[in-house]
Structures are given as structure tokens and as C-alpha cells.
Amino acid sequence: MAAVLRRGVKLISSGSSQLLSGGCKHGRTSTLCISSSRPSSSKINVELDSSTGIAVMRFQNPLVNSLNLDFLTEICISLEKLELDKSCRGVILTSAQPKIFSAGLDILEMYGKNPEHYAAFWKSVQEIWLKLYGYSKITIAAINGSSPAGGCLIALTADYRIMADNPRYTIGLNETQLGIVAPFWFKDTMLNTVGHRTAELSLQFGLMYTPSDALKINLVDLVVPEEQVLSTATETMTKFLAIPGHAREISKSMMRKPVVDRLLSCRDADIKNFVSFISKDSIQKSLGQYLSMLKQKKS
Numbered sequence: 001m002a003a004v005l006r007r008g009v010k011l012i013s014s015g016s017s018q019l020l021s022g023g024c025k026h027g028r029t030s031t032l033c034i035s036s037s038r039p040s041s042s043k044i045n046v047e048l049d050s051s052t053g054i055a056v057m058r059f060q061n062p063l064v065n066s067l068n069l070d071f072l073t074e075i076c077i078s079l080e081k082l083e084l085d086k087s088c089r090g091v092i093l094t095s096a097q098p099k100i101f102s103a104g105l106d107i108l109e110m111y112g113k114n115p116e117h118y119a120a121f122w123k124s125v126q127e128i129w130l131k132l133y134g135y136s137k138i139t140i141a142a143i144n145g146s147s148p149a150g151g152c153l154i155a156l157t158a159d160y161r162i163m164a165d166n167p168r169y170t171i172g173l174n175e176t177q178l179g180i181v182a183p184f185w186f187k188d189t190m191l192n193t194v195g196h197r198t199a200e201l202s203l204q205f206g207l208m209y210t211p212s213d214a215l216k217i218n219l220v221d222l223v224v225p226e227e228q229v230l231s232t233a234t235e236t237m238t239k240f241l242a243i244p245g246h247a248r249e250i251s252k253s254m255m256r257k258p259v260v261d262r263l264l265s266c267r268d269a270d271i272k273n274f275v276s277f278i279s280k281d282s283i284q285k286s287l288g289q290y291l292s293m294l295k296q297k298k299s
């Protein structure tokens with residue numbers, strides 16, 4: 001159930017099974033409607049401040065915010081609700097997990113499963129990208145931890161990226177390091193942000209960047225002390241909000257629509273391509289080895 005935190009601010013815990021359709025208004029505070037059952041299963045929480053119109057969406061999928069089917073679905077539903085909610089003007093994406101923004105796609109969703117599962121999973125990856133890259137409202141990524149691959153993609157879809165100044169955190173599209181290939185729309189999102197040559201090197205080597213290096217190549221827009229990431233995101237959002245909304249929105253769409261349309265024109269083929277690629281023995285072997293490496297790292 002939504003709980004009032006301070007004047008005009010509501011905390012919204014949302015498990016995908018708990019979300020009801022449509023937004024609703026409670027007095028002065030606009031928020032999402034959810035049922036009160038099993039709030040502990042929520043993988044995200046959303047705080048919407050109706051006095052500023054700024055929503056903060058925190059990812060909280062232990063341990064590392066890896067993007068599995070349920071989590072992706074939950075994020076997508078919440079984004080949709082915020083997009084429909086007139087009192088929301090912009091969304092800050094950040095993490096409630098220590099040290100990690102998002103570990104990217106959940107490798108277990110792409111390993112040892114059947115083609116139907118791979119297809120459903122990839123469809124949900126497409127959905128989140130289409131929703132975020134084509135999002136009408138302002139989005140800012142407050143990157144308070146590491147952000148490899150799909151985590152980097154989520155950050156790349158935002159209108160602005162602010163990263164915590166901690167050299168232990170890295171960000172980038174590291175797919176080739178896992179023996180897999182970032183699909184064309186991951187590539188296009190990167191290319192639109194950092195330019196052709198940097199994207200080419202970055203994708204081939206699967207480079208991960210420290211915050212200061214990410215700033216140098218414009219992968220992030222700002223690096224600030226960790227404790228200032230959220231406040232800086234809020235300040236930046238206020239600057240975006242000062243721009244006439246329709247003009248900003250059309251400009252955003254003009255920049256992004258060709259890339260969005262490209263995926264929309266071949267969604268089914270892209271799913272087929274993914275399923276056939278990920279099902280290959282050699283790719284499964286690479287993913288298996290990578291998972292073992294992640295586990296061994298601990299011991």
C-alpha cells in the first residue's frame with residue numbers, strides 16, 4: 001500500500017502481481033494504485049513527489065539488480081503507469097542495492113532454457129528498451145554503482161546520466177567478454193551517445209569504463225560524489241522541467257524515433273535471431289564458463 005512519507009510524497013511499492021490498471025488520485029498527492037498484499041515481493045519502489053512532478057524509481061532486485069523476466073515486466077508496468085500519470089513529469093532511475101546500478105540481463109534467463117523461454121525473455125528486453133528509449137517524459141539515470149551490459153543499456157536510454165565518482169564502479173557494453181553480441185539496437189543506442197569510433201572500439205573490446213573514463217567519452221554526462229548523485233539528478237531534472245514540455249518532447253522523439261522504428265519494424269525477426277543465436281552450443285558454453293567465472297571469483 002502507498003505510504004505517505006512527507007507532504008506530497010508517496011512511497012509506492014510495486015510487485016508486478018500487485019499492480020492494478022490505471023493511475024489514481026489520493027487528495028493532493030498523485031500516485032499509482034496498488035493493492036496492499038505481499039509488498040515485500042516488490043523489485044522496485046517508486047516515490048512520486050506531486051509538488052515537483054519528479055518520480056524516483058529505485059531498483060531493488062537482490063543481489064545485483066539482474067534483469068530477469070519478472071523484474072523487467074515490473075519496471076515496464078511502473079514506467080507505463082508513470083507515463084499515464086499527469087502529475088508525473090520526469091523519472092529518476094536509480095538503485096537501492098549497494099554498489100550496483102544493474103548487473104545487466106540475468107544470464108540465467110539465457111542459459112539452459114528452452115526456445116520459448118528465450119523468446120519470451122527477449123520480448124521483455126525489447127519492451128523495456130522501447131518503453132525507455134521512446135519515453136515521452138524526462139528520464140535521468142542516477143548511476144550509483146556498476147552497470148555492465150543491459151545495465152548500461154538502461155542508463156543509455158535516459159536523457160541524462162549522472163554517475164557516482166567511485167573508481168570501483170564501471171559501466172559499459174561488455175557483451176563480447178561473455179562471448180555474446182550486443183544486438184543492433186544496443187549498438188545504436190551506444191552509437192547515438194558516444195559516436196561511431198568510440199562505439200566501435202567499445203563494442204568490439206567489450207570495454208568497461210570507470211566513471212572518469214566514461215565521462216571522457218560522454219557515456220555519462222556528469223560524475224559527482226556518491227552522496228550527491230540523487231540530489232544532482234533532482235537539480236538536473238528541474239532544469240529539464242524548465243524547458244517547454246512539448247518542444248523538449250518533440251526534440252527527443254526526433255533524435256530517437258528512427259532507431260525505435262528500426263526495431264519496431266523487425267521485432268519478430270530480432271526475437272528469432274536472438275533465440276537461434278543464444279541456443280547455439282558454442283554460445284551456451286561461453287555463458288556457462290562466464291557463470292562459473294563469476295562464482296569462482298568469490299572463492
Ligand SMILES: CC/C=C\C/C=C\C/C=C\C=C\CC(=O)SCCNC(=O)CCNC(=O)[C@H](O)C(C)(C)COP(=O)(O)OP(=O)(O)OC[C@H]1O[C@@H](n2cnc3c(N)ncnc32)[C@H](O)[C@@H]1OP(=O)(O)O
Nearest residue numbers: 066103104105106107108146148149150181183274277294
Ligand atoms: C548477432 C546478434 C544477434 C542477436 C543478439 C544476441 C545476443 C545478445 C544477447 C544478450 C545480451 C546481453 C546483455 C547482458 O546484459 S549480459 C549480462 C552481462 N552482465 C555482466 O557481465 C555482469 C556480471 N556480473 C558482474 O560483473 C558482477 O557480478 C557485478 C559487478 C555486477 C557485481 O559484483 P559483486 O562482486 O558485487 O557480486 P558477485 O559476487 O559477482 O555477484 C553476486 C551474485 O550475482 C550473480 N550475478 C551477477 N551478475 C549476474 C547476471 N548478470 N546474471 C545473473 N547472475 C548474476 C553472481 O553470479 C553471484 O551469484 P551467486 O551469489 O554466486 O550465486
